Amino acid sequence: MSTLANKFTREPELEPERYEFREAPIHHFALDRRDFFKFFGAGIMVFAAATDALALQESGGNRQNHPEELPKEITAWLHIGEDGNVTAFTGKVEIGQNIRTSLAQSVADELRVPFESVRMVMGDTQLTPFDMGTFGSRSTPTMAPQLRRVASAARDLLLQTAAKEWNTAPEKLLAANAKIRDAASGRSTTYADVARGKTLAQRIPDEDPVTPASEWTIAGKSLPKVDGRAFVTGRHQYTSDLRPAGLMYGKILRAPSFGATMTSCDVTAAQKLPGAVLVHDGDFVGAAATSETEAEEAIAAICTQWKETPQPSSSELFPYLKQNVDTTDPGSLTQSGSIEDGLARAAHRLEASYTVAYIAHAPLEPRAAVAEWKDGKLTVWTGTQRPFATRDALAEAFHLSRENVRVIVPDTGSAYGGKHTPDAALEAARLARAAGKPVKIVWTREEEFTWAYFRPAGVIEIKSGVAADGTLTAWEFHNYNSGASGIATAYTVANQHIEFHPVRSPLRQGSYRGLAATANHFARESHMDDLARAANMDPLDFRLKNISDPRLRDVFQAAAKSFGWPAKKTKPGQGFGIGGGIEKGGYVATCAEISTDDARGAVRVVRVVTAFDCGAIVNPDGLRNQIMGANIMGLGGALFEAMAFDGGRITNARFSRYRVPRFRDVPDMEIVLLDRKDIASAGAGETPLVGLAPAIGNAIFDATGVRRTALPLAPRA
């Protein structure tokens, strides 16, 4: 046991993004200024460069670009056309989190134009600036402020231009509702009039304060989803709906099991099928045909032999994870004080082990891509969270320069962290190159459940101590495989050892909504409840005693108040639980009421109250929608979702075998929003999820006296 007195840290700050597939941001902006206006029309254009976005550390730097060149590392830009229409460009993508709406609100708010006049162009590698990807709850805290700064600079530029024309000072003019007014003379003009005939391009200035949240007029409001009408009429075209002229449908030959290698492959019979295009390239075997059925028939006509290798099964998963620590990867470790000393000082000591299963994202729109080659250039439409990484993967796979690859992301049928990899795009592009026609790939639900990747499974071990007065004295926490996001405890404890151990995962794993924060909060908050009982304290009081962060205290108290904590049991099988924490800049506390029928072990979640603080709220209704959705999606992982696998095969790869939450699973739900206009907005798509599983687990304990230590908590129910 370590006795290091000083903090020893092995880069834990890099850990939260471990499974997000990091990469360096490099942008090659293909247009020069003249081209830009040729492409988008005359008017005013304002942009932010990467160096602007990074805390303005560039002190002067080389800002003297050639007048016709734009800098290479643009992160966001905005164009005001001669018609007054505003177009803002970002590499972020819309996957149901409603970021298209909330970013447009921020732009309209800062530019002082009606919300309806702003159009967002998103996730198009030819039109939008480089972006690493839409993940990690980063869009609201990073992209919204950048767009605000761009919009603020554009407003200043409009004011300056008008002032020059009127021979007055810009400070004397007022911008509102897409108009500029000079109060002294009564003169007024529109943004459209100012932009007319201009080709002004300007970089954002070093210092330009944006509107504080307390003065927002369009942001902070519950505006409905942009293009909502296109969705309720079925007119919106997701990737899987696209049908360019001459479209062919692609299918891929999949291995019978994970780790299987092809020993022979005979495509001669398949090649004889009329209209089918067969591709056998390395371990890639696929077919394109004029209909999906014909493509399936072509795949079925291929004769292959495989060599399968033994693979671990889900029944032996957790010992397997413990035995297969990847010693080549240092993982992460945070230490302070001495666990030994802390345990020696404790009046009560606890030791427990927790597990979480692999689960699937199961986005309702499966992975899909449409690829088209024209004159050596490749265009791919695909539902991905990482359009630029997908572009780079395509460029590398087909030995193209990035300029010859364009990736476009239509607003996508959800992702939840599951659409980071370029698989469908590569498959469609490979088949399209052979076919000489556009090819569409839409994964089947079974492919989606099998060949995508999973939320990492994990084992978590905790050893802890608490003093007689309820003060935490020791906290030793080991996470095997599930990940390090949310691994740090938000509770004050002098003696800590918190370690993440990477493992050679038996299944392909990756990002997921809430990622490891779900597992880490489940283990930590379950354990905190047992510690509270050991110290003979109410679970809420025990937490409050060990919390020093006032925002965390506030959400716990807000949730407890709305829930009526501590609640009295009025019927058998009833139980109440609480859980919460801090993740990705957001603060959450969740209270749950469950009812359980001991005989069957079934658990019904009756009522949930979630209190959430993500700083200044950009769109309260959109935020409520996200919190509600996070709770309902989280209900699946908490109660019954788990991948079952055996012999390298997923044995529940369909909705009839993999249960996801449905209408009848939904509890009564109350959402308490703490709007902190004095604090910068954090993302909100993920964090609300992490309090739910421990709140339910703690409620089950309250009802039954039995501690369930595995997610899912009620797999057979």
Add this chain to the structure above:
Amino acid sequence: MAPPLELEINGTKYLVHSDPDTRLLTVLRDELGLTGTKYGCGEGQCGACTVLLGGSPRRSCQVLLGEVVQPVTTIEGLEKDGHLHPVQQAFLDLDAFQCAYCTSGMIISSVALLAQKRNPSPTEIAQFMQGNICRCGTYPRIVDAIQQAAKSMEKQLR
């Protein structure tokens, strides 16, 4: 090649050339370009492909073209002369979606429910809609939207 089949969809007659044993979902999407109806699972478990046959909700991934005798209604057929169906309007008003990929199936199922029952309770709604998955978890808003649509349809009848 089988002779083309005649199909009535959203009040329009179509001559369809797909094989009679092609799934209706595939015919709608790939032959006729009515892509508002979505593929979600291919086993009738998620409801994304729901259409009305006559007035009954059916999973179009589980119906073969040759079996279709009644008129088909898809999401594209609900809007009339630029006016949304009350169910569409309620979904829009209440933001009862996130990614909205399930929305077509949800709306079609809701229309079928309200045709059977004018004022369903939340429990009845949950029961009827149990076969439709919204992975984003907007179920409570969908229940509210169905109840709002029920009210506005009632008003229209009066």
